[in-house]
Amino acid sequence: MKNKKLAAVILAAGRGTRMKSKRSKILHPLAGVPMGAYPIQLARELGADPVALVIGHDPENVRDTFAEANVQFTLQAEQLGTGHALLCAENLLRDFKGSLLLLCGDVPLLCADTLERLCDQHFSQKAAMTLLTVNLPDPKGYGRIIRQGEDVIRIVEDKDASSEEKTITEINTGIYLFEAPLIFELLGQLGNNNSQGEYYLTDTIELAREKGLKVSALATDHPEEVQGINDRVHLAQAEAVLRRRINEKLMRNGVSLVDPSATYIDADVEVGEDTLIYPGAVISGATRIGCDCIIEAGSIICGCHIADKVHIKAGSVLTDSEVGKNSQVGPMAHLRPGTILRGDNKIGNFVETKKADIGEHSKASHLTYLGDTEIGKDVNIGCGTITCNYDGVNKHKTIIEDHVFVGSDTQFVAPVVIGRNSLVGAGSTITRDVPPDALAISRTEQKNIEGWRLRKKKKSD
Numbered sequence: 001m002k003n004k005k006l007a008a009v010i011l012a013a014g015r016g017t018r019m020k021s022k023r024s025k026i027l028h029p030l031a032g033v034p035m036g037a038y039p040i041q042l043a044r045e046l047g048a049d050p051v052a053l054v055i056g057h058d059p060e061n062v063r064d065t066f067a068e069a070n071v072q073f074t075l076q077a078e079q080l081g082t083g084h085a086l087l088c089a090e091n092l093l094r095d096f097k098g099s100l101l102l103l104c105g106d107v108p109l110l111c112a113d114t115l116e117r118l119c120d121q122h123f124s125q126k127a128a129m130t131l132l133t134v135n136l137p138d139p140k141g142y143g144r145i146i147r148q149g150e151d152v153i154r155i156v157e158d159k160d161a162s163s164e165e166k167t168i169t170e171i172n173t174g175i176y177l178f179e180a181p182l183i184f185e186l187l188g189q190l191g192n193n194n195s196q197g198e199y200y201l202t203d204t205i206e207l208a209r210e211k212g213l214k215v216s217a218l219a220t221d222h223p224e225e226v227q228g229i230n231d232r233v234h235l236a237q238a239e240a241v242l243r244r245r246i247n248e249k250l251m252r253n254g255v256s257l258v259d260p261s262a263t264y265i266d267a268d269v270e271v272g273e274d275t276l277i278y279p280g281a282v283i284s285g286a287t288r289i290g291c292d293c294i295i296e297a298g299s300i301i302c303g304c305h306i307a308d309k310v311h312i313k314a315g316s317v318l319t320d321s322e323v324g325k326n327s328q329v330g331p332m333a334h335l336r337p338g339t340i341l342r343g344d345n346k347i348g349n350f351v352e353t354k355k356a357d358i359g360e361h362s363k364a365s366h367l368t369y370l371g372d373t374e375i376g377k378d379v380n381i382g383c384g385t386i387t388c389n390y391d392g393v394n395k396h397k398t399i400i401e402d403h404v405f406v407g408s409d410t411q412f413v414a415p416v417v418i419g420r421n422s423l424v425g426a427g428s429t430i431t432r433d434v435p436p437d438a439l440a441i442s443r444t445e446q447k448n449i450e451g452w453r454l455r456k457k458k459k460s461d
């Protein structure tokens with residue numbers, strides 16, 4: 001009978017000394033997501049419920065970060081070893097009867113397929129515990145699997161191993177499936193008589209065998225999946241693997257990446273078919289990009305919704321903004337939070353927007369700041385226009401209605417409303433509302449002083 005009831009415990013109390021960090025190891029971001037989110041997500045994918053997280057180092061930040069993750073926390077105040085760590089989850093699983101998946105918070109690359117194979121073997125062999133192992137050319141530092149024929153007899157830690165045992169290349173990944181509550185009963189019997197004075201989870205193997213129970217082991221062919229992250233070199237290697245997975249999935253779903261090795265897209269980003277992304281793009285957060293878009297080199301896009309047929313040109317930075325269909329942004333435009341382009345817009349080079357709601361077909365093609373503004377449809381904002389939204393104390397709004405034409409080098413001293421279909425003459429400083437259909441102009445009149453330059457020159461000769 002296949003036992004379907006599954007819980008998961010994720011060990012994450014360790015200090016992670018080699019990270020040289022104040023923060024818990026599982027908070028370090030990988031492809032834009034904290035490392036610990038990967039095993040949590042994996043446990044969910046397998047259908048585990050509840051999912052418990054054993055925390056120790058930096059517990060407040062870990063609790064805050066995963067507050068919404070629907071996991072239960074248990075604190076291992078002192079890191080007395082992996083056996084002790086799992087025992088800390090006993091109180092959360094007191095009423096649980098079923099199989100218990102043990103994952104590590106610092107093993108983010110593991111895939112569901114591998115765990116499904118682990119479960120299948122566990123159930124088909126009616127095992128009390130099944131270990132996930134792997135053969136490594138350099139097994140140094142890991143627990144070695146001691147077998148007798150097919151059977152696993154015990155695991156010996158690197159620090160406790162004889163020189164002969166150290167030649168064994170099959171190692172313990174630290175991922176297991178246990179039967180519960182049996183495992184807690186075994187953990188209660190652990191001692192810490194070893195070179196590190198720790199309660200070794202791995203010692204439960206011998207305790208199970210003494211009871212005549214089956215201990216099974218599955219060797220995975222994917223060493224990269226079970227690699228733990230111990231330092232920032234590992235972190236960068238894992239990041240590369242995750243980014244490759246994300247990019248390959250996007251490409252298989254119809255997104256073209258000119259150079260996937262130099263394109264940085266976070267795990268939660270969605271991109272539509274026939275969108276083309278150039279190298280150096282960094283796309284993060286919960287960004288959604290539509291179909292038939294072009295994202296040029298060096299575009300930095302975070303938390304944005306970008307509709308279909310949008311062209312983001314080189315070097316543009318977009319944060320928490322919406323870009324409507326058929327719009328063009330950049331090169332080197334800066335869309336700051338709260339920018340909404342309603343569609344068919346053109347935001348050109350060196351234009352900065354913030355809390356700017358810009359109607360359909362409106363344009364600001366060059367060298368402009370639009371902040372705290374509502375702009376209607378078919379508005380043309382001339383080069384060098386500035387909304388003076390801040391008086392040193394408060395922010396004020398500029399409202400520009402439909403079909404307004406704003407000449408170049410205009411300043412709007414907010415609060416100010418520019419009525420529909422009006423025209424603002426180039427070089428104006430607008431401090432008062434403009435009625436619809438009017439011309440507003442605020443330049444001082446031009447004086448031409450004939451011959452002035454020639455007279456000036458004669459004097460100095």
Ligand code: UD1
Pocket residue numbers: 011012013014015054056076078079080081082083084085104105106141142143144155157171172173174199200201202228
């Ligand atoms: C453990 C295994 C070893 C295996 C290796 C794989 C034991 C005794 N040894 O080694 O056979 O090859 O993992 O990486 O189990 N942790 C806690 N609390 C503790 C100690 C550890 O939560 O008191 C957590 C760590 O945060 C980490 C995981 O357990 O996520 C593994 O700990 P680590 O110290 O890396 O492994 P070892 O105990 O050296």
Ligand code: CA
Pocket residue numbers: 409427428
């Ligand atoms: Ca001026």
